[in-house]
Amino acid sequence: MTSLAVGSASTAFAAQSTYVNERFGTVCTFPDDVFTDRQPEPENGDGQVWLSADSASLTCSGIFNVDDDTPKGFIAGERASNEPGYEVTYSKAGKDWAVLSGVKDGKIFYERRLFGRDGVIRTVWIDYPPALKSKYDPLVGVIGGGLKGP
Template sequence: MRWLFATATSIAVLSASTAFAAQSTYVNERFGTVCTFPDDIFTDRKPEPENGDGQMWLSADGASLTCSGIFNVDDDTPKAFIAGEKSSDEPGYTVTYSKAGKDWAVLSGVRDGKIFYERRLFGRDGVIRTVWIDYLPALKSKYDPLVGAIAGSLRAP
């Protein structure tokens, strides 16, 4: 499925995603999470969970992309989210970079031997929208240039 954006709020998404030769835009009906990604790389769409909270795609080389939403039932904030993740004692999970703004947070690091990048938007509507991308370190030169454009496309409708 290919989309052409025509709204003024989508201009940034268009410029961020122009690096993709072929792209799809996913819109989650339950939470209104929107993200755009290269569909010639993330080709294997997994079944949507029964709760309808998001979608996952896999690439042929083992990378994954998840675009999802959750209710912010704990009134989490970007800074509190980052602090919690940095203090995690989950085996095989290390945060190496983090940054937060008023209504967003980004993290990257290593989880289970893969590089990950996560961006979260904390909406005024009580929903946290997330893009998660992970890939093997040997594929860093392929995926690092895509991460910013995919994460930058995350938005609410």
């Protein structure tokens, strides 16, 4: 079961929603006037997806870190990927987080992962058409920076 609570206005966006995933404790805050179309929750309860009217998507999820992955290891693996249509153009890692950006299947993507001490990796993924770069680039850092866990 998941919950969705509407928060107060912030300086980052006029109206925001805060999603809390009950299975993993992943918390994402995002502009609810942009990501308006909430998709059905997956059966495993690992997260939630929202779509925008202009073909962007936002995913907030969690997974168990069964491979004991690290931020630097995650980035190295993604940079080495040979997946067609996937290219990482930016990456940065900290002690317990990693950020990637690039292109996947013709869309710009931004991904932030938090590597929790509780053995859970919490993720926010945003993708959008390149023509909307000026609209979404300012949002991704704010949304990614709002990713939290317990």
